[in-house]
Amino acid sequence: MDIIVCVKHVPETAEAEIKIDGTGKAIEKNGLVFDINEWDDYALEEAVLLKEKFGGTVTAITVGSEDADSVLRKCLARGADKATRLTDPKFEGSDGYAIARILAKVIKDLPFNMILTGTQAGDDGYAVVGVILAELLGIPHATMVKKIELNDEVAKLNRELEGGLEEIVEVKLPAVLTIQTGINEPRYVSIMGTRKAMKKEIKVLGLAEVGLGENEVGEAGSWIKMEKMYVPPVEKQAEFLKGSPEEIAVKIAEILKAKGLV
Amino acid sequence: MREIFVLTEHRQGQIRDVTFEMLTKGRELAGKTNTELTAVLFGKEVKNHAKILSDYAKNVLLVEDAKLENFNSEAYQKVLSNLIRERKPLLTLIGHTSFGVDLAPSLAVSLGTPLATDCVDLEFEDEKFTVTRQMYGGKVNVNAVLRKAESYIATVRQATFPVEKGAPMNGEIIEVPSPLSEEITKKRFVEYVLPPPGGVDITAAEVLVGIGRGIKDESNIPPVEELAKVLGGALACSRPIVDKGWLPNDRQVGSSGRTVKPKLYIALGISGAFQHVLGMKNSDLIIAVNKDPKAPIFGVADYGVVEDLFKIVPPLKSKIQELKG
Ligand SMILES: Cc1cc2nc3c(=O)[nH]c(=O)nc-3n(C[C@H](O)[C@H](O)[C@H](O)COP(=O)(O)OP(=O)(O)OC[C@H]3O[C@@H](n4cnc5c(N)ncnc54)[C@H](O)[C@@H]3O)c2cc1C
Ligand SMILES: Nc1ncnc2c1ncn2[C@@H]1O[C@H](COP(=O)(O)O)[C@@H](O)[C@H]1O
Numbered sequence: 001m002d003i004i005v006c007v008k009h010v011p012e013t014a015e016a017e018i019k020i021d022g023t024g025k026a027i028e029k030n031g032l033v034f035d036i037n038e039w040d041d042y043a044l045e046e047a048v049l050l051k052e053k054f055g056g057t058v059t060a061i062t063v064g065s066e067d068a069d070s071v072l073r074k075c076l077a078r079g080a081d082k083a084t085r086l087t088d089p090k091f092e093g094s095d096g097y098a099i100a101r102i103l104a105k106v107i108k109d110l111p112f113n114m115i116l117t118g119t120q121a122g123d124d125g126y127a128v129v130g131v132i133l134a135e136l137l138g139i140p141h142a143t144m145v146k147k148i149e150l151n152d153e154v155a156k157l158n159r160e161l162e163g164g165l166e167e168i169v170e171v172k173l174p175a176v177l178t179i180q181t182g183i184n185e186p187r188y189v190s191i192m193g194t195r196k197a198m199k200k201e202i203k204v205l206g207l208a209e210v211g212l213g214e215n216e217v218g219e220a221g222s223w224i225k226m227e228k229m230y231v232p233p234v235e236k237q238a239e240f241l242k243g244s245p246e247e248i249a250v251k252i253a254e255i256l257k258a259k260g261l262v
Numbered sequence: 263m264r265e266i267f268v269l270t271e272h273r274q275g276q277i278r279d280v281t282f283e284m285l286t287k288g289r290e291l292a293g294k295t296n297t298e299l300t301a302v303l304f305g306k307e308v309k310n311h312a313k314i315l316s317d318y319a320k321n322v323l324l325v326e327d328a329k330l331e332n333f334n335s336e337a338y339q340k341v342l343s344n345l346i347r348e349r350k351p352l353l354t355l356i357g358h359t360s361f362g363v364d365l366a367p368s369l370a371v372s373l374g375t376p377l378a379t380d381c382v383d384l385e386f387e388d389e390k391f392t393v394t395r396q397m398y399g400g401k402v403n404v405n406a407v408l409r410k411a412e413s414y415i416a417t418v419r420q421a422t423f424p425v426e427k428g429a430p431m432n433g434e435i436i437e438v439p440s441p442l443s444e445e446i447t448k449k450r451f452v453e454y455v456l457p458p459p460g461g462v463d464i465t466a467a468e469v470l471v472g473i474g475r476g477i478k479d480e481s482n483i484p485p486v487e488e489l490a491k492v493l494g495g496a497l498a499c500s501r502p503i504v505d506k507g508w509l510p511n512d513r514q515v516g517s518s519g520r521t522v523k524p525k526l527y528i529a530l531g532i533s534g535a536f537q538h539v540l541g542m543k544n545s546d547l548i549i550a551v552n553k554d555p556k557a558p559i560f561g562v563a564d565y566g567v568v569e570d571l572f573k574i575v576p577p578l579k580s581k582i583q584e585l586k587g
Contacts, residue, residue: 014475027402097370122398123397123398124397125380125396125397125399127367128366128367132367134368135372140449141364142449143360143364144364159364161273161518162517163517164520166455166457167452168453168454168455169450169451171449181502182501185506223377223408223409224376224378224393225406225408228404228405230403230404231401231402232396232401232403232561234561235561238563238564238565239566245569245577248567248577249578252549252565255565256585259525259547261526262493
């Protein structure tokens with residue numbers, strides 16, 4: 001079972017203060033902490049679990065800058081065998097379609113039985129790369145996967161639907177599966193593992209080696225083009241309760257009392 | 263006349279709300295672009311759905327086939343790409359749902375049609391198709407322009423466009439023969455499964471205390487659960503708490519969890535991602551505690567507290583206990 005996992009290096013923004021940069025089309029990245037995309041963390045773990053069960057190899061691949069090596073090293077430390085980074089200034093401005101095209105061009109020459117991606121990237125949230133990749137490679141796909149069972153050339157999957165419901169589908173391999181959070185428990189990396197991973201090679205390919213033309217990547221090769229980024233207008237804003245924690249607790253208790261909730 | 267397609271989403275005998283939301287937005291867009299609104303419906307014996315849709319659209323394209331009984335992206339893609347090639351709609355709207363994300367990207371590639379996903383607004387202006395989307399968990403909005411094309415595809419965020427019925431459109435139901443001559447071979451629907459329920463039905467609780475990733479550690483949960491108990495309510499949570507296995511999945515509030523409408527929802531350390539908000543925004547009273555003053559949760563809460571939740575929970579619990587005597 002040879003598995004390719006697509007991983008993305010993304011900024012952690014849930015707790016950070018976000019500022020829009022001078023171009024008005026991107027956020028200020030300085031000062032943000034980057035890590036592996038949350039969904040990809042689960043995808044990588046799932047790939048390693050499958051490898052441990054069925055044998056084979058796990059290859060992590062990313063389209064990103066040199067900084068993304070930290071994510072690839074994490075993948076190597078967690079059990080990936082190989083890592084590839086696709087880097088070129090021309091890749092900048094790529095949307096999900098262009099990213100998938102870059103990935104497809106490289107992956108089509110690699111041996112694989114399965115490709116795992118995250119359901120979505122926490123930064124752009126397109127939720128398209130895995131499915132586009134499948135279509136470009138001419139293989140089937142299933143999204144939002146929460147359980148994988150392998151029988152010969154068929155994967156039996158639980159897909160997450162809305163409202164707590166799931167559906168079971170069967171997909172012929174090779175296939176692209178997009179992984180949903182909660183499918184497993186991503187493992188922690190031992191210091192030994194991290195040290196070993198530092199010595200492993202990361203293969204780096206640029207536009208020419210990937211074999212695409214300039215107008216097939218970046219903004220030119222994309223479906224959508226960013227025009228303006230802005231802080232969402234507030235339609236409604238909470239009334240903020242201020243004071244010491246003690247005073248705030250009193251205010252909340254009073255509100256609840258007034259509404260007959262206590 | 264050119265058309266705007268809305269792909270009908272239905273499951274287990276029910277048309278899903280997102281369909282009517284798209285039809286409402288589609289009607290507005292059709293008016294502005296001088297196109298006709300067309301609902302597209304696939305299924306097995308779904309004429310009753312077609313009737314309902316005819317109130318909302320000028321045309322209802324109906325394709326019936328046993329192979330279309332349950333959603334299957336492989337089958338749907340074959341049928342929908344045929345219809346799009348034939349009728350060349352200006353725009354095809356699909357829900358940004360578990361069905362839509364499984365279908366739209368590969369459909370767009372196969373047709374060579376630009377796609378924008380998870381749109382919260384869409385606009386045609388001077389031949390330019392612009393969408394509004396969110397990034398970074400809802401902390402910023404972007405306006406994005408699609409590459410100029412004959413036809414576009416967009417997936418639309420659920421619960422974003424309010425449903426307005428308007429005057430019935432008496433749409434014409436057009437039955438289209440199914441083009442699926444061969445078996446669907448690569449993907450097969452097996453069955454629906456509902457994970458076994460735990461002990462607590464959060465949809466029935468009048469008071470819910472929802473915890474998010476801000477709770478940091480499993481060992482911090484019991485004191486918050488006590489607060490919920492003191493309030494006569496139950497503990498609910500955002501998705502990461504279930505993903506980590508700290509609470510069972512039937513405590514999860516949101517698009518892939520439960521939709522709740524308690525008299526009081528207290529959100530502790532929850533950022534307010536749209537998938538969570540979808541499940542709780544209709545609560546009567548919402549109080550949010552979050553360290554980050556810019557957290558999107560403050561856009562849905564009635565009262566907000568910018569503070570460390572661990573500083574608020576203990577005094578709040580004792581104040582409530584005092585009140586109760
Ligand atoms: C298809 C799909 C379906 C999904 N379905 C759901 C769903 O049903 N329900 C759901 O909830 N999510 C769902 N999600 C996930 C959703 O997108 C978010 O990732 C999730 O809601 C974030 O949870 P959170 O707010 O707890 O965590 P985060 O976004 O990480 O936010 C944590 C918050 O806690 C605050 N905080 C940290 N420490 C403290 C402290 N000490 N005191 C106070 N505040 C603190 C931070 O400022 C931050 O705002 C879904 C995602 C996808 C792609
Ligand atoms: N730059 C990238 N490099 C490698 N994989 C990516 C990249 N961008 C997205 N992906 C993969 O595609 C998934 C979905 O991303 P998106 O379609 O951008 O929401 C991610 O979870 C990754 O697995």
